[in-house]
Amino acid sequence: MPTVSMAQALNTALRDALRDDERVLVFGEDVGPLGGVFRITDGLTRDFGEERCFDTPLAESGIVGLAVGMAMGGFRPVVEMQFDAFAYPAFEQIASHVAKLRNRTRGRLALPMVIRVPYAGGIGGVEHHCDSSEAYYAHTPGLKVVTPATPEDAYWLLRDAIADPDPVVFLEPKKLYWAKAEAALERRAAAPFGRAVVRRPGRDATLVAYGPSVPVALEAASAAAEDGLDLEVVDLRTIVPFDDETVAASVRRTGRCVVVQEAQGFAGVGAEIAARVQERCFHSLAAPVLRVAGFDIPYPPPKLEHVHLPGVDRILDAVDRLQFDDRPDVRHLSRGAA
Amino acid sequence: MSTKTSAKAVRELLPSPAPIRFVDESGTAVKAPAGYAIPPDELLREAYRWMVVGRRFDTQATALTKQGRLAVYPSSRGQEACQVGGVLALRERDWLFPTYRDSVALVARGLDPVEVLTLLRGDWHCGYDPAATRVAPQCTPLATQVLHATGMAEALRRKGEDGVAMAFVGDGGTSEGDFHEALNFAAVLKAPVVFFVQNNKYAISVPLAKQSAAPALAYKGVGYGVPAEQVDGNDLVAVLSVLGAAVEHARSGRGPFLVEAHTYRMDAHTNADDAGRYRDDDEVRRWAGADPVRRLETYLRGRGLLTDDDVESARTQGETFAAGLRARMNADTEPDLLEIFDHVYAEPTPQLLEQREQLRAELNAQES
Ligand SMILES: Cc1ncc(C[n+]2csc(CCOP(=O)(O)OP(=O)(O)O)c2C)c(N)n1
Ligand SMILES: [Mg+2]
Numbered sequence: 001m002p003t004v005s006m007a008q009a010l011n012t013a014l015r016d017a018l019r020d021d022e023r024v025l026v027f028g029e030d031v032g033p034l035g036g037v038f039r040i041t042d043g044l045t046r047d048f049g050e051e052r053c054f055d056t057p058l059a060e061s062g063i064v065g066l067a068v069g070m071a072m073g074g075f076r077p078v079v080e081m082q083f084d085a086f087a088y089p090a091f092e093q094i095a096s097h098v099a100k101l102r103n104r105t106r107g108r109l110a111l112p113m114v115i116r117v118p119y120a121g122g123i124g125g126v127e128h129h130c131d132s133s134e135a136y137y138a139h140t141p142g143l144k145v146v147t148p149a150t151p152e153d154a155y156w157l158l159r160d161a162i163a164d165p166d167p168v169v170f171l172e173p174k175k176l177y178w179a180k181a182e183a184a185l186e187r188r189a190a191a192p193f194g195r196a197v198v199r200r201p202g203r204d205a206t207l208v209a210y211g212p213s214v215p216v217a218l219e220a221a222s223a224a225a226e227d228g229l230d231l232e233v234v235d236l237r238t239i240v241p242f243d244d245e246t247v248a249a250s251v252r253r254t255g256r257c258v259v260v261q262e263a264q265g266f267a268g269v270g271a272e273i274a275a276r277v278q279e280r281c282f283h284s285l286a287a288p289v290l291r292v293a294g295f296d297i298p299y300p301p302p303k304l305e306h307v308h309l310p311g312v313d314r315i316l317d318a319v320d321r322l323q324f325d326d327r328p329d330v331r332h333l334s335r336g337a338a
Numbered sequence: 339m340s341t342k343t344s345a346k347a348v349r350e351l352l353p354s355p356a357p358i359r360f361v362d363e364s365g366t367a368v369k370a371p372a373g374y375a376i377p378p379d380e381l382l383r384e385a386y387r388w389m390v391v392g393r394r395f396d397t398q399a400t401a402l403t404k405q406g407r408l409a410v411y412p413s414s415r416g417q418e419a420c421q422v423g424g425v426l427a428l429r430e431r432d433w434l435f436p437t438y439r440d441s442v443a444l445v446a447r448g449l450d451p452v453e454v455l456t457l458l459r460g461d462w463h464c465g466y467d468p469a470a471t472r473v474a475p476q477c478t479p480l481a482t483q484v485l486h487a488t489g490m491a492e493a494l495r496r497k498g499e500d501g502v503a504m505a506f507v508g509d510g511g512t513s514e515g516d517f518h519e520a521l522n523f524a525a526v527l528k529a530p531v532v533f534f535v536q537n538n539k540y541a542i543s544v545p546l547a548k549q550s551a552a553p554a555l556a557y558k559g560v561g562y563g564v565p566a567e568q569v570d571g572n573d574l575v576a577v578l579s580v581l582g583a584a585v586e587h588a589r590s591g592r593g594p595f596l597v598e599a600h601t602y603r604m605d606a607h608t609n610a611d612d613a614g615r616y617r618d619d620d621e622v623r624r625w626a627g628a629d630p631v632r633r634l635e636t637y638l639r640g641r642g643l644l645t646d647d648d649v650e651s652a653r654t655q656g657e658t659f660a661a662g663l664r665a666r667m668n669a670d671t672e673p674d675l676l677e678i679f680d681h682v683y684a685e686p687t688p689q690l691l692e693q694r695e696q697l698r699a700e701l702n703a704q705e706s
Pocket of ligand 1: 439480510512
């Protein structure tokens with residue numbers, strides 16, 4: 001199996017989609033001759049022509065609104081938002097139209113389009129370049145929300161997203177762009193769209209993660225193994241649709257659960273997961289479901305991001321609090337009493 | 339390297355300083371404006387019939403709202419020349435991107451009036467089939483539809499269809515970012531789209547003077563390289579002539595075109611609005627003197643294109659239309675409550691299926 005980076009896998013997915021379906025178009029800011037600021041669209045204009053991959057004027061609402069009209073007109077636009085925080089001007093188009101058109105037309109119009117967003121931190125980016133914006137999209141009915149953690153998933157999930165009859169917000173963890181791994185891009189081994197996978201089986205507790213947090217969770221599981229704890233790691237892959245079945249089955253097996261996300265914790269995707277696990281697995285749980293998340297602050301500057309991002313230690317600390325010794329975790333209580 | 343702007347290139351983008359007009363308020367023909375042709379007689383007669391029917395539809399919809407049959411109705415009374423002129427300038431293969439105010443335009447496009455009023459009746463979908471009618475769902479988030487029209491126009495161009503997209507938008511809507519982004523994108527892409535601004539002088543309560551300092555809204559085109567024209571929006575002959583030329587411009591591959599029509603919203607913003615708080619009756623009375631339906635009638639009679647019989651037959655057609663609408667809107671319908679889960683995605687997610695089951699159980703429990 002070849003070893004590729006996530007960036008290469010995404011580029012190959014776009015190429016193969018452009019080759020296989022003439023309705024597919026790629027457009028956005030600097031995606032043409034430059035190949036995008038992260039080079040994900042590298043060479044596409046050269047190889048497929050300006051008609052298939054092109055630079056647009058600089059306006060995100062314009063890009064998404066144009067894509068809506070083109071998708072209504074029979075094309076399958078794959079648009080790039082340059083960075084997470086620069087997708088916000090398009091939010092009205094996304095929330096009011098991209099997400100709702102099928103419903104507003106009683107299913108008569110579909111919007112097969114993909115909005116690719118390089119997202120999240122860990123690359124030493126300056127302000128407005130590191131937001132974890134998944135909760136905004138996941139909270140919007142009508143959108144599918146995807147975030148890959150491996151090059152192989154990046155390829156197949158992007159192919160799936162482009163082929164999907166519904167609009168997909170495709171969140172690409174920037175810090176994983178250059179991470180390499182063996183990947184089967186020729187023949188599919190990846191799990192189906194909408195299914196989570198167990199990245200590492202374990203007996204003692206489940207770590208639920210997605211996108212940029214998956215490698216961190218795996219690292220934490222390796223470290224815990226040295227201490228004799230056997231952690232299972234579930235990678236969601238698609239936040240919407242959410243795979244309750246795989247997550248709940250894992251937690252019922254292990255009886256303990258920590259949800260890991262890079263985004264600020266309050267009202268985040270992790271809160272939703274914790275609630276769902278509790279609702280479904282209450283009688284299997286030996287401890288409360290814990291969350292490990294970013295702090296509830298605007299994304300911090302490069303010198304401070306290491307204290308903000310949930311790392312191995314913070315995950316292991318949470319695992320420690322899963323009451324393996326049968327003593328309740330009273331940290332919140334004692335703080336209230338002080 | 340020269341960076342000088344060509345004065346000629348700028349002039350070609352500018353609208354006429356005064357709105358194009360063929361017929362004055364009294365219904366008398368004025369000196370024909372240069373560069374525009376009077377539309378064919380039969381088209382003018384058809385426009386008249388639709389304006390009469392459209393107005394009757396509009397007053398009927400307002401009445402139905404007062405009776406609680408519609409949740410809300412934004413009337414376009416007084417704007418019939420725009421509503422009908424905009425639609426008659428298009429062919430069947432062209433796409434229309436209307437706003438919430440443009441129900442009369444949809445009726446003139448031949449859509450079933452009950453389907454047109456589906457959303458305003460309080461349902462969750464637009465009622466008609468946008469793919470079959472080539473009419474996008476009526477759009478409420480202001481100016482967002484202008485981008486969709488641009489995207490559709492670009493799609494039509496790429497597919498080699500000689501179709502055109504037309505976006506309706508209000509004077510207030512031209513302040514929204516999406517309006518500007520759409521003009522810019524359309525000009526750069528040379529997309530065959532016509533932007534049709536119905537300047538009815540108010541955005542809910544806010545008058546034009548507080549909305550824009552542009553000499554006229556049509557001047558918003560020049561900065562983007564979009565040619566523009568302004569027209570007397572209560573003169574059907576002028577609206578149809580100018581929009582016909584704009585559509586032809588787009589269809590022939592010369593890119594987008596912007597038309598501003600000066601008109602007036604005779605009723606309040608919607609039935610829920612109190613226009614007395616921001617405009618006086620004198621102003622409304624003055625505009626009543628510029629009524630587009632009467633103006634066209636007088637003009638067509640003067641040219642011998644309309645007889646008493648024609649006028650009476652249009653009136654009867656309007657009454658029949660309104661009676662049919664009344665009867666159908668007064669029939670209670672049973673919405674399929676469980677369908678609200680069906681079109682969120684192509685296939686409902688497992689979670690939506692669960693919620694569907696939950697609602698079904700709740701409904702069953704209520705029945706028994
Ligand atoms: C983005 C957005 N902001 C605010 C509103 C609320 N709103 C509905 S209609 C309207 C006034 C629009 O005025 P105009 O564009 O002139 O159209 P008109 O109603 O006069 O036809 C406003 C503010 C909205 N629908 N969308
Ligand atoms: Mg207005």
